[in-house]
Amino acid sequence: MASSPTATSCVASWNGADDRRKEEKKQSKCELIRYEELPDWLKDNEFIHGYYRCEWPMKETILSIFSIHNETLNVWSHLIGFLLFLFLTVFTAMVIPRDGSSSSSWSSRSSTAYWGDLVEMANMTVALRHDALAACFLLPPSAAEPGLSEDGQKIPTSCPPNTSSSQSNRHHGIQIQDNTSTPGPSMDDDADTLAAATAVPDPVTRWPVFAYLAGAMVCLLTSSACHLILCHSERTAYVTLRLDYAGIASLIVTSFYPLAYYSFLCHPSLQRLYMGSITALGAAAATVSLVPAFQAPELRPLRAALFTCMGASGVVPVAHKLVIYGGTSPGAVASAWYEALMGVSYGVGVVVYAARVPERWAPGRFDLVGHSHQLFHLFVVAGAYAHYLAGVEYLKWRDVDKC
Numbered sequence: 001m002a003s004s005p006t007a008t009s010c011v012a013s014w015n016g017a018d019d020r021r022k023e024e025k026k027q028s029k030c031e032l033i034r035y036e037e038l039p040d041w042l043k044d045n046e047f048i049h050g051y052y053r054c055e056w057p058m059k060e061t062i063l064s065i066f067s068i069h070n071e072t073l074n075v076w077s078h079l080i081g082f083l084l085f086l087f088l089t090v091f092t093a094m095v096i097p098r099d100g101s102s103s104s105s106w107s108s109r110s111s112t113a114y115w116g117d118l119v120e121m122a123n124m125t126v127a128l129r130h131d132a133l134a135a136c137f138l139l140p141p142s143a144a145e146p147g148l149s150e151d152g153q154k155i156p157t158s159c160p161p162n163t164s165s166s167q168s169n170r171h172h173g174i175q176i177q178d179n180t181s182t183p184g185p186s187m188d189d190d191a192d193t194l195a196a197a198t199a200v201p202d203p204v205t206r207w208p209v210f211a212y213l214a215g216a217m218v219c220l221l222t223s224s225a226c227h228l229i230l231c232h233s234e235r236t237a238y239v240t241l242r243l244d245y246a247g248i249a250s251l252i253v254t255s256f257y258p259l260a261y262y263s264f265l266c267h268p269s270l271q272r273l274y275m276g277s278i279t280a281l282g283a284a285a286a287t288v289s290l291v292p293a294f295q296a297p298e299l300r301p302l303r304a305a306l307f308t309c310m311g312a313s314g315v316v317p318v319a320h321k322l323v324i325y326g327g328t329s330p331g332a333v334a335s336a337w338y339e340a341l342m343g344v345s346y347g348v349g350v351v352v353y354a355a356r357v358p359e360r361w362a363p364g365r366f367d368l369v370g371h372s373h374q375l376f377h378l379f380v381v382a383g384a385y386a387h388y389l390a391g392v393e394y395l396k397w398r399d400v401d402k403c
């Protein structure tokens with residue numbers, strides 16, 4: 001009986017010591033270390049001297065999203081970018097009209113129900129209202145009755161009912177001849193013009209823009225996750241880096257879809273050529289990224305060249321688009337400007353990333369804030385957003401200018 005408490009105490013004491021050792025080991029594992037202390041598989045940038053995590057337990061590694069280390073801003077810059085694109089996806093689905101062909105209910109609302117855009121489409125609607133109201137001053141009510149509605153709301157394009165029984169109508173204080181008794185060709189022409197101006201065509205399909213938004217979100221989320229948990233183990237680093245490469249490939253491939261689909265809407269063979277080519281290249285890049293046989297260090301230049309060629313090959317369809325539409329379609333030019341902005345943003349980002357500036361100029365000084373990889377991430381998000389704006393230009397262009 002007496003030995004029992006002693007034994008229990010010894011066990012408790014031993015367990016307590018064990019727990020303490022485990023806790024100390026965990027704490028020592030969760031300390032930030034310097035570049036020289038890193039294993040080879042974590043050594044990447046010798047100009048960043050400190051604040052490294054290394055082989056922390058997975059739970060602590062994930063929770064480190066809320067602590068300060070040299071990957072904190074890398075994680076958050078692309079996580080916020082992901083949330084931005086999630087918002088843009090919802091915004092695009094709700095504000096910018098969707099593909100009519102995929103929805104049976106669309107046909108009854110196709111003319112006006114979802115008509116709108118970031119700014120310009122809304123402005124166009126306002127302009128149409130003004131035009132229609134102005135027409136009320138010039139046309140008899142019967143001629144100005146296009147009956148536009150927007151989400152069930154009547155747009156005041158119809159004129160107040162005519163209460164005059166005489167051959168002439170006094171409408172909004174302006175005397176207008178009744179065209180039933182004195183038909184004037186100019187009245188009919190104006191009515192036709194108004195009807196044409198207020199008749200909004202079915203919007204072009206949206207799937208290439210949504211494919212791009214999905215590709216961007218995959219890229220940003222895998223990148224953020226990669227930066228967060230890569231340090232956990234060599235195996236985790238191997239897997240997450242492969243996923244990161246695949247995410248980059250998905251961003252590049254889906255970036256081509258709005259460009260190729262909308263630019264060559266009236267040239268199906270070119271459309272298929274460009275979309276097929278980039279999809280095949282993307283599949284090749286994904287294979288290179290995921291298959292272990294392609295991970296040999298000597299194949300690193302091949303992998304880098306593949307991604308670079310994929311991105312740079314976007315110059316070809318953009319130039320082709322400008323050759324066909326550069327002089328006739330403002331939408332083609334506007335989208336090309338945003339695509340150029342995207343190219344510049346990605347290009348500057350890659351140069352900064354490769355040059356490892358500014359940390360190269362002051363090693364150790366930009367460990368936490370301002371090092372090249374953080375700047376690279378900001379340029380990637382900016383470039384991806386510029387490409388989204390190009391997608392909006394395509395929608396504005398092709399909604400009103402189909403084949």
Ligand SMILES: [Zn+2]
Binds near residue numbers: 227377
């Ligand atoms: Zn990164």
